[in-house]
Amino acid sequence: MQLAGARFTEASAIFGNDLSTFPSYPAEIRAPADTLGGVSTFQVHIADRDILTPGDHPDVLVAMNPAALKANLADLQPAGTLVVNTDAFTERRWTKAGYTANPLEDGTLDAFTVLPVPMEELTKKAVEETGLKGRGVLRSKNFLALGVLAWMYGRPVEPTIKWIESKFGSTPEVLAANTNAFKAGYNLGITTEVFRHTYEVKPAKMEPGTYANVTGNQAVAWGIIAAGQAAKLPVFYASYPITPASDILHELARRRNFGVRTFQAEDEIGAAGAALGAAFGGHLAVTGTSGPGLALKSETISLALMTELPMLIVDVQRGGPSTGLPTKTEQSDLLMALYGRHGESPLPVVAVGSPSDAFETTIEAVRIALKYMTPVILLSDGYIANGAEPWRLPDLEALPDISVPFQTELNSPDRYLPYLRDPATLSRPWAIPGTAGLQHRIGGLEKVDGTGAVGYDGPNHELMTDYRERKIAGIADDIPDIEVDGEEGATVLVLGWGSTSSAIHAAVRMVRHQGAKVARAHLRHLNPFPRNLGEVLGSYQKVLVPELNRGQLWRLLRAEYLLDCTRFSKVQGEPFKTGEIRDKILELIEA
Amino acid sequence: MTETTTRQDWQSNQEVRWCPGCGDYTILASVQNFMADLGVARENTVFVSGIGCSSRFPYYMNTYGMHSIHGRAPAIASGLAVARPDLSVWVVTGDGDALSIGGNHLIHAMRRNVNIKVLLFNNQIYGLTKGQYSPTSEKGKRTKSSPMGSVDTPFNPVSLALGAEASFVARTIDMDRDHTVAMLEAASQHQGSAFIEIYQNCNVFNDKAFEALTGKEERSENRINLEHGKPVTFGPNDEHGVMIFDGTPHIVEVAEVGLASLHVHDAHAESPAAAFALSRLAHGPFGPTPIGVFRDVPRSTYEADLDRQILDAQTSRGPGNLQDLVTSSGSWVVE
Ligand code: SF4
Numbered sequence: 053m054q055l056a057g058a059r060f061t062e063a064s065a066i067f068g069n070d071l072s073t074f075p076s077y078p079a080e081i082r083a084p085a086d087t088l089g090g091v092s093t094f095q096v097h098i099a100d101r102d103i104l105t106p107g108d109h110p111d112v113l114v115a116m117n118p119a120a121l122k123a124n125l126a127d128l129q130p131a132g133t134l135v136v137n138t139d140a141f142t143e144r145r146w147t148k149a150g151y152t153a154n155p156l157e158d159g160t161l162d163a164f165t166v167l168p169v170p171m172e173e174l175t176k177k178a179v180e181e182t183g184l185k186g187r188g189v190l191r192s193k194n195f196l197a198l199g200v201l202a203w204m205y206g207r208p209v210e211p212t213i214k215w216i217e218s219k220f221g222s223t224p225e226v227l228a229a230n231t232n233a234f235k236a237g238y239n240l241g242i243t244t245e246v247f248r249h250t251y252e253v254k255p256a257k258m259e260p261g262t263y264a265n266v267t268g269n270q271a272v273a274w275g276i277i278a279a280g281q282a283a284k285l286p287v288f289y290a291s292y293p294i295t296p297a298s299d300i301l302h303e304l305a306r307r308r309n310f311g312v313r314t315f316q317a318e319d320e321i322g323a324a325g326a327a328l329g330a331a332f333g334g335h336l337a338v339t340g341t342s343g344p345g346l347a348l349k350s351e352t353i354s355l356a357l358m359t360e361l362p363m364l365i366v367d368v369q370r371g372g373p374s375t376g377l378p379t380k381t382e383q384s385d386l387l388m389a390l391y392g393r394h395g396e397s398p399l400p401v402v403a404v405g406s407p408s409d410a411f412e413t414t415i416e417a418v419r420i421a422l423k424y425m426t427p428v429i430l431l432s433d434g435y436i437a438n439g440a441e442p443w444r445l446p447d448l449e450a451l452p453d454i455s456v457p458f459q460t461e462l463n464s465p466d467r468y469l470p471y472l473r474d475p476a477t478l479s480r481p482w483a484i485p486g487t488a489g490l491q492h493r494i495g496g497l498e499k500v501d502g503t504g505a506v507g508y509d510g511p512n513h514e515l516m517t518d519y520r521e522r523k524i525a526g527i528a529d530d531i532p533d534i535e536v537d538g539e540e541g542a543t544v545l546v547l548g549w550g551s552t553s554s555a556i557h558a559a560v561r562m563v564r565h566q567g568a569k570v571a572r573a574h575l576r577h578l579n580p581f582p583r584n585l586g587e588v589l590g591s592y593q594k595v596l597v598p599e600l601n602r603g604q605l606w607r608l609l610r611a612e613y614l615l616d617c618t619r620f621s622k623v624q625g626e627p628f629k630t631g632e633i634r635d636k637i638l639e640l641i642e643a
Numbered sequence: 644m645t646e647t648t649t650r651q652d653w654q655s656n657q658e659v660r661w662c663p664g665c666g667d668y669t670i671l672a673s674v675q676n677f678m679a680d681l682g683v684a685r686e687n688t689v690f691v692s693g694i695g696c697s698s699r700f701p702y703y704m705n706t707y708g709m710h711s712i713h714g715r716a717p718a719i720a721s722g723l724a725v726a727r728p729d730l731s732v733w734v735v736t737g738d739g740d741a742l743s744i745g746g747n748h749l750i751h752a753m754r755r756n757v758n759i760k761v762l763l764f765n766n767q768i769y770g771l772t773k774g775q776y777s778p779t780s781e782k783g784k785r786t787k788s789s790p791m792g793s794v795d796t797p798f799n800p801v802s803l804a805l806g807a808e809a810s811f812v813a814r815t816i817d818m819d820r821d822h823t824v825a826m827l828e829a830a831s832q833h834q835g836s837a838f839i840e841i842y843q844n845c846n847v848f849n850d851k852a853f854e855a856l857t858g859k860e861e862r863s864e865n866r867i868n869l870e871h872g873k874p875v876t877f878g879p880n881d882e883h884g885v886m887i888f889d890g891t892p893h894i895v896e897v898a899e900v901g902l903a904s905l906h907v908h909d910a911h912a913e914s915p916a917a918a919f920a921l922s923r924l925a926h927g928p929f930g931p932t933p934i935g936v937f938r939d940v941p942r943s944t945y946e947a948d949l950d951r952q953i954l955d956a957q958t959s960r961g962p963g964n965l966q967d968l969v970t971s972s973g974s975w976v977v978e
Contacts, residue, residue: 308957322748486729
């Protein structure tokens with residue numbers, strides 16, 4: 053299902069629609085069939101205008117079996133269209149999904165337009181002559197469904213057939229079966245009377261430029277490669293497989309021709325360690341993970357902080373604690389990113405806002421790491437990681453130069469001082485092994501100011517703690533002020549970070565459409581905050597902070613600015629619906 | 644780059660702070676002498692350590708160095724060596740550091756054959772935390788954390804390294820500086836991971852643990868010097884020998900079995916089986932114990948294989964182009 057969804061998305065992107073997707077799948081690779089927990093869903097929103105979210109309520113739902121129907125029916129638009137695989141609605145299967153009667157017959161679907169398609173039977177027929185036998189036959193039914201949708205939405209056929217060829221070319225029977233099934237689905241639409249209405253979604257009017265369709269993980273991976281070029285450093289990415297971050301490793305592992313070194317470590321700690329070793333060696337060192345892995349890496353991040361080596365840690369957040377909801381999204385690692393280490397250990401935290409924002413934000417995080425010689429945590433989440441949207445390509449020739457020169461000469465008359473700080477940034481020099489005359493030792497023990505020798509002295513520890521703190525706090529002068537998308541007279545500001553940005557943006561549009569006034573702002577830098585944040589927040593009567601956690605940013609804002617914001621929390625493993633935020637905004641405006 | 648250096652050139656300006664009489668001093672001197680003789684450049688040499696007494700080592704070397712986190716040195720060193728194959732990367736670790744908290748990193752570094760040289764100072768005790776039993780302490784050992792005797796079965800570090808697919812495994816003794824230097828020499832010649840277990844006396848918390856191999860009386864009875872291509876014999880007059888049959892090592896009297904029946908040590912044997920059998924002669928240094936190079940076989944290094952993939956990819960696909968990358972799964976133009 054995920055594959056068919058991704059393909060429909062690609063076809064729509066190439067057609068020129070704006071789009072936004074929300075794939076959702078179970079934590080098990082082969083989850084028990086026909087149960088609610090085993091349902092794999094791919095939601096896609098396409099439009100002829102710019103859109104921000106995958107939509108709260110789809111117009112069309114394709115249900116391949118009773119469990120899929122049960123899991124998703126509540127979201128379907130009133131009077132929406134249902135394409136149903138009737139072959140799957142046997143008593144055994146609808147019972148397993150928790151129905152007490154066949155939902156196709158008992159009136160459950162009366163409010164919707166139902167298009168019954170015997171997909172298994174049709175697939176079997178379409179696949180007959182390909183020679184494919186056994187269980188493989190029915191796998192092609194997702195392509196039949198894809199064909200039906202392609203017809204309903206007027207998607208061009210050729211690109212998908214080509215794509216099937218490239219994907220399955222190595223197994224001719226499967227290739228033939230999938231192609232036949234896809235065509236059969238498409239032709240079904242043309243030839244039968246069943247499909248009364250088709251949807252015409254014209255290309256969207258988008259800002260001029262070249263667009264590519266990206267997922268968040270892809271864009272982070274590409275951002276890392278671009279940052280390496282912008283910094284003139286080879287890229288070293290060490291990681292341990294973990295959902296939903298593994299696709300970053302996969303994408304980078306394919307890019308050896310960029311000189312990218314990927315290192316699949318023995319565990320999360322090993323991955324962080326290998327990255328730190330590469331950083332010591334003068335590489336752009338990155339390690340990627342999700343929440344449980346970030347917890348394991350924390351000791352190494354503290355060492356990076358003490359040794360003041362640049363390093364990027366990507367945390368693609370998922371539902372926690374513990375294994376939690378590994379395939380579902382959440383924003384609940386914010387406080388861990390800021391504070392989840394021993395000792396006084398501040399570091400910069402930057403958050404990706406959407407798939408199309410990920411490339412630039414990744415480069416920004418690397419810029420900070422290099423300039424300030426510090427580990428930086430980049431937060432993404434499962435929704436951004438797997439979701440796709442069109443991304444207007446930046447001018448790749450004009451990437452900012454974020455390179456930092458290595459120290460190659462003595463920085464004092466008679467010796468190299470590894471902890472002699474730049475007075476402006478408080479950053480220390482980066483002298484890498486291989487540089488003659490600058491041999492030095494670093495490590496986890498407290499360093500003496502300047503010389504970097506081991507120092508157990510109390511006042512020196514306080515001085516160094518203060519340096520480390522001021523270095524990070526000072527970054528506030530080097531990041532843009534937060535911008536407000538406001539309206540004169542608005543009393544409510546909605547402040548978001550990370551993946552809530554799209555739902556907030558869409559909700560604010562709806563509120564304005566209804567004639568009310570509201571302002572919105574998005575935080576990319578979570579530590580330090582932009583300089584003007586306190587002032588901005590203070591200028592509104594009410595500040596609403598929607599988060600996919602129990603109020604972590606909300607807590608930070610209260611602590612930092614002594615400000616009573618309104619928390620709006622959701623931890624259901626899925627993004628906010630636009631309507632949820634809209635209603636909350638209206639409630640605040642009216643209160 | 645080669646330059647002539649002396650031991651002093653390899654000494655950092657830090658005051659060495661081990662307990663007086665600690666075996667670490669001897670090893671430090673051996674390593675510094677060896678480095679000076681090797682003729683490599685100090686700036687191309689890196690020592691990475693974990694936590695523990697032995698892990699203070701990098702501070703005393705006038706090279707690049709990192710005193711890192713408990714157990715993590717092999718991981719950090721692996722990252723450095725993979726990123727920078729031009730460097731000579733050494734790991735200094737202890738029995739607690741390498742075999743307890745860092746066991747996972749150690750075995751995976753070995754199997755990958757990253758070009759790092761691991762010096763494991765085994766003193767069979769936790770020194771820096773003041774005397775708890777370690778993963779190499781003998782069963783029954785009474786320490787502060789095992790007042791009635793340890794109930795843990797110890798590791799045999801050489802067996803462990805061999806099991807972890809290490810391509811170079813050796814053992815030496817702190818007191819025997821010539822032997823130590825010979826092992827360092829062999830390790831540095833080896834391409835890939837090299838593992839050297841160094842029996843190191845902790846005179847404060849576990850004094851004379853290696854007496855069987857270092858004591859004047861016992862030494863000649865117990866030290867089995869492994870030499871490639873030679874029958875394994877030991878004893879003051881080489882009167883004892885080792886035979887391996889049924890996969891098990893047996894100590895025999897040469898006079899009884901004849902020299903020709905003894906096991907001939909082959910450090911370059913493809914199979915680690917015989918080396919493993921030799922490592923089982925002693926599970927701790929309390930009786931006849933082999934020292935020397937157990938295994939030294941050629942295998943391509945991780946970083947060489949990786950760099951070859953990079954070269955292949957660049958040759959077949961051309962150096963990466965960002966524009967092509969970001970449009971690799973399709974793009975479209977909006978006018
Ligand atoms: S405690 Fe033992 S190992 Fe540590 S420095 Fe003292 S003698 Fe050496």
